[in-house]
Amino acid sequence: MSKPLLLRFPLADILLLAEHAAAAPDHRTSSFSDATGACLVWVKDDGTYFMSNGSPHLPGRATHHHVVHADGWGPGTENELRNTPVGGDDFAEYFPLNEPLSGDATSTMLEQIRAAVADGLRWLELEVSKDTVGLAYSD
Numbered sequence: 110m111s112k113p114l115l116l117r118f119p120l121a122d123i124l125l126l127a128e129h130a131a132a133a134p135d136h137r138t139s140s141f142s143d144a145t146g147a148c149l150v151w152v153k154d155d156g157t158y159f160m161s162n163g164s165p166h167l168p169g170r171a172t173h174h175h176v177v178h179a180d181g182w183g184p185g186t187e188n189e190l191r192n193t194p195v196g197g198d199d200f201a202e203y204f205p206l207n208e209p210l211s212g213d214a215t216s217t218m219l220e221q222i223r224a225a226v227a228d229g230l231r232w233l234e235l236e237v238s239k240d241t242v243g244l245a246y247s248d
Contacts, residue, residue: 113238114193116179118159120246123149123177123233124226126161127206127219133163144203149218151202151235152176153195156183159233162203179235194237202242210244221246 130136130147138145148162158176161167167175182190191197206219216224222233225246236243 111192111194111239113236114195116157116182116195116235116237117247118177118179118233118235120222120226120231120233123159124222126159126167126175126177127222129167129175130161130163130206131219133161133165135164137162137164137166139201139203141201142203144205147206147219148203149206151204152200153190154187154199156186157190157195158183180232194239204244 126149127147130149133147136146136148149159150162152158152160156178158178160174160176166173178184204218206222207217210216210218210221225233230246230248232247234245234247236245
């Protein structure tokens, strides 16, 4: 069994994506997800990253969409990700921004991200194991 993998995403950049998704007039969805409305989308293809599902999309510098890669897991790391709990298959996982997070009935993900940035935290962390994904904020 492989040990969990900790993916760290720059929180200020994640906030930019979240605010874009929240303000967008329309949202892209997937037939593989029942999420609707504003979401952050965690993607694994050539590296692993978050993007906004807001439409029109937030333009990126070098890509069609603005994306925020995990620290150390940018383009060119697809083969290395195969040997981690993230795995080899490409995917897109939707994180709704305006719904209460499980275990916290009063706070949405968007509210948590805003509060974490205001508190000076620097990272959104995903701890990925074979069967679970945990989310936290850290400095």
